[in-house]
Amino acid sequence: MNSYLKCVNQKCGKEYPILSTDFKCSCGNLLDVKYKNSPSSNLKEVFYKRRNPEGSIFNESGVWRFRELLNFCEIDTEDLEQCSKNLVSLDGSEGRQSKPYHMSKVASFVGIDNERLMLQPEGYNPSGSFKDNGMSAAVTHAKMVNAKKIICASTGNTSASAGMFAANENMECDVYIPEGEISPGKLSQAYQFGTQMIHVKGTFDDAFVKSLNASKESGSYTVNSINPFRIEGQKTIPYRALEFLNWEVPDWIVYPGGALGNTSSCGKCIMELYEWGWIKKIPRIAVINAEGANTLDVLYNGKFEDTELRWNKGDPNVELIDQYYSKMNDDGIRPQTKATAIQIGKPANLLKGLRALEFTDGVVTSVTDNEMLDGMSIVGLNGFDCEMASGAVPAGVKKLMGEEIIKKDDTVIGILTGRQKEPLLPIEYHNNISNKFARPPKE
């Protein structure tokens, strides 16, 4: 086999067969999907040609257009029959509309030349967020292992994406939610796609643990972000951005920071492309936390115990993480932000995220809820729709430019992770005259 799973902890490095569905190593760390071959850079031409899809949904798909770079099914990628049999796609729509755009009002808001900033709206995916990139890959793996039911704990975008693909593939989908803590509005898409809600007494973390236990039952399969195949699918987000730039690497790629799946997948994407000789320069990743859910900012920037947490060439200070999580529990610190998509206190992909930051000389910062709302609104004033968490990107670029970390002559790609799913947020924002971009209604 060309592909296999491998523990991210370099001291362990244990390998597992690609058909394994236990996504934690016996040492407790997460796993990576690895490939033995190095894809030829001649594929750049193939990918470009597929932008004229010639009737194939797998060329239309912004995920499967790059299928040679995540070919864990090990199919003949030019054989459309094999593609149809193996690859999960919502008729080619995942990633199809996502590419970077210039948004002049955002550029002038953050203080950079319009030519130097591009934003890529991943909200224009079929379920309305970047999750469809990773979910199409994870559900492809679920089919490979003959799973009958996919399982997640989620309060929004993940359950919508999982429910959509499950419905389309005629699979069952169970969504674990903490009873009474989630507003029905956030789950409406999951209901719409016919998922089975399972109420759990306790917090989101309790629901997550229950969902993981349930996924150990025969025929069940977890699609939460510990699933390494989701990370594979999400690599196509930077592939599309880089392809649009003719594989000329920008100085910065900027993401909102939640569970750090995107940071991890961007890092893996860049590490692989560099190793394969497809790119000569390494872009820097900037991760923008919400101030109220800033675990990465605290740990990475030495705001806890005066110690900067680093990947440290595969030997991170995990005791520091445990100490901080205990302190969070002891002090009753709960993630608190209106940007629900990144309201996460214990990022599931923290170690993979640290690895990405180390490889790319990345930076981490935090922005306030008001700054995110301004960011969300200025994107809207360019005619693009995004959720509040995505507003962290313009807000974070503005802050990092103010600190002269991002320089005026740098080139920047920002990822807008999801579409607006909370209709009251823009209404409240624009009705409050004290907000920077408010356009309140007239009598």
Ligand SMILES: [Zn+2]
């Ligand atoms: Zn291990």
